[in-house]
Amino acid sequence: MDGVRTTSFGQGYDPSPVDRLGVWLSGRRVRRHVGRANGLVVGDIGCGYHATLTRSLLGEARHSVVADVALAPDLVAHPEVTALEGPLPDVLHRVPDGSLDVVLCLSVLEHLWEPEATLRELRRIARPGGVVLVNVPSWRGKRFLELSAFRLGTSPRDEMDDHKAYYDPRDLWPLLVRAGFLPSGIRCTRHKFGLNTFAACTLPR
Numbered sequence: 001m002d003g004v005r006t007t008s009f010g011q012g013y014d015p016s017p018v019d020r021l022g023v024w025l026s027g028r029r030v031r032r033h034v035g036r037a038n039g040l041v042v043g044d045i046g047c048g049y050h051a052t053l054t055r056s057l058l059g060e061a062r063h064s065v066v067a068d069v070a071l072a073p074d075l076v077a078h079p080e081v082t083a084l085e086g087p088l089p090d091v092l093h094r095v096p097d098g099s100l101d102v103v104l105c106l107s108v109l110e111h112l113w114e115p116e117a118t119l120r121e122l123r124r125i126a127r128p129g130g131v132v133l134v135n136v137p138s139w140r141g142k143r144f145l146e147l148s149a150f151r152l153g154t155s156p157r158d159e160m161d162d163h164k165a166y167y168d169p170r171d172l173w174p175l176l177v178r179a180g181f182l183p184s185g186i187r188c189t190r191h192k193f194g195l196n197t198f199a200a201c202t203l204p205r
Contacts, residue, residue: 005087005111005162008068011049018148018155025192026106026135027053033133033200037061040101043125045118046088046108051075053104065100067091088112092121100125106135110163119179129205132181134198136167141195167197176201 009015015023030053034040037057043065044054051066058064058080066075067084076083084091088108103126109115122132137145142163149160167175169188176186181201191198 005069007049008070009046009048009107009159010052011070013156016148016155022107022192022196023052026196027056029135029191029198030104030106030133033131034102037102041065041099043067043095043100043103045092045103045105045122046111047071047104053106054081065095067095089114089118089121092118092125095121095125097124098127098130101127101130103130103132105132107137109134109136109167110165113164115165116175116179119176119181123180123201123203126203128203130203132199132201132203134172134176134201135191136172136197137163138168138190138195138197139166141192142166144195169197169199172197172199 037060039062041063042057042061044051045067047054047066047068049068049070050072054064054066063080063082065082065084069085069087071083071085075081084094103122105122109118112118126132145155145160148155149157169190173186173188176199177183182204185202185204186199188197188199
């Protein structure tokens with residue numbers, strides 16, 4: 001299918017200040033839900049070439065699983081990291097059921113033709129009582145991102161041209177339910193000044 005990615009976010013270029021701000025804000029939101037990752041097994045799905053957020057957890061998490069179409073060599077070789085290179089959701093078939101305490105999928109679904117299939121895999125690999133955290137750009141965010149990329153040149157044009165969809169809470173919530181998450185475990189809210197939608201999905205024990 002046309003539009004399938006062959007490179008990861010941040011591969012071969014330095015993220016812009018706008019991108020770095022977005023990553024920092026996402027990291028803050030993740031910390032609000034996870035706190036310190038001591039003793040946890042954390043998955044960062046669609047982590048980007050350098051897996052910036054996962055790197056901040058190394059030495060804190062018990063183990064990390066990262067997945068993207070391409071990953072930095074030092075990350076692949078790291079003893080505390082299981083690195084999976086390949087397209088989503090296929091590459092996740094290598095992750096055992098219920099093996100991750102925290103699963104992150106940040107700014108990824110908007111790049112996928114079949115996001116529900118990936119969400120089903122995220123639910124499968126999260127342990128009972130674990131949490132899946134999802135961040136996606138909203139329809140309001142679309143205007144800001146395209147202004148930054150197409151007119152101001154402060155974000156990568158290729159990243160925006162790769163977007164397949166945008167999600168307000170009313171768009172993301174039913175997608176999560178169809179993927180198998182229970183409504184009682186879903187908290188889906190606006191984030192980053194309304195430019196993103198963030199969902200925390202807790203699995204039953």
